[in-house]
Amino acid sequence: MSEAVREAPKKERPQFTNIHVTQLSNYRLPLAGVVSILHRISGFLMFALLPVVLYLLEKSLLSEISFEHFKGIASHWFMKLVILALVWGYMQHFCAGVRHLIMDTHVGLDKDSARKSAATVLVISLTLTALVALKLFGVF
Template sequence: MSEAVREIPKKQRREFRNIHITELSNYRMTLASIVSILHRISGFIMFVALPLVLYMLQQSLLSEDTFKHFAGIASHPLAKLVILGLAWAYFQHFCAGVRHLFMDLHLGLDKDSARQSSVGVLSASVLLTFLTALKLFGVF
């Protein structure tokens, strides 16, 4: 019972390594990774803007004149765009945070559920930002 042992040729395995900054254009990011990056960016935006927002709140509460002054500033279209950007950062960060809370409960960890929850986070944050834009610019 001597059988000749056949050697199976080994396939060359693909080399996986850390992605260098010059290779980012070749890397296709998933929706989950985009949501994760946007979660970090929105958190940073809110962290940087927090001192300014708190200062403006403090000054607007001092008297009726300072409130009217800041209300005049907030009515400028450029200020409305800044407010809209901060609203997007909040909505994105909030929705992605809720997604992460569900993931902490070990819900939606498989690939399809992660993709669906990523689409849900992006859709919800864009929809809420759009509704805020409509309100800010006086549509309703």
């Protein structure tokens, strides 16, 4: 009996190595990884555009004349895109942050739940951003 146990073929464990830059196009990141990277990107975006937000806040609060100037700035199509990028960054960062806080309580850590919560974060943040875009560009 001990011979039969010894002769059983061992499963080879897969070898994981670092990938090279040329292999990035072939690498498929899981959905939870995409949400994690988008969380970092949205946090950086909100930080990098903080001077724009503070400038717009100053223009809107200084006086009635500066508020009219603010409305003129904010009505430009490029500025609307910047505002929309900030809205997406906030929505993505907030939804992913709530997901991470829930995962900190050890809820939804298994692979299937993590995939579903990542998909939920993407759907909610993109839906809310689309609604703000429709309002921002005057559709409703």
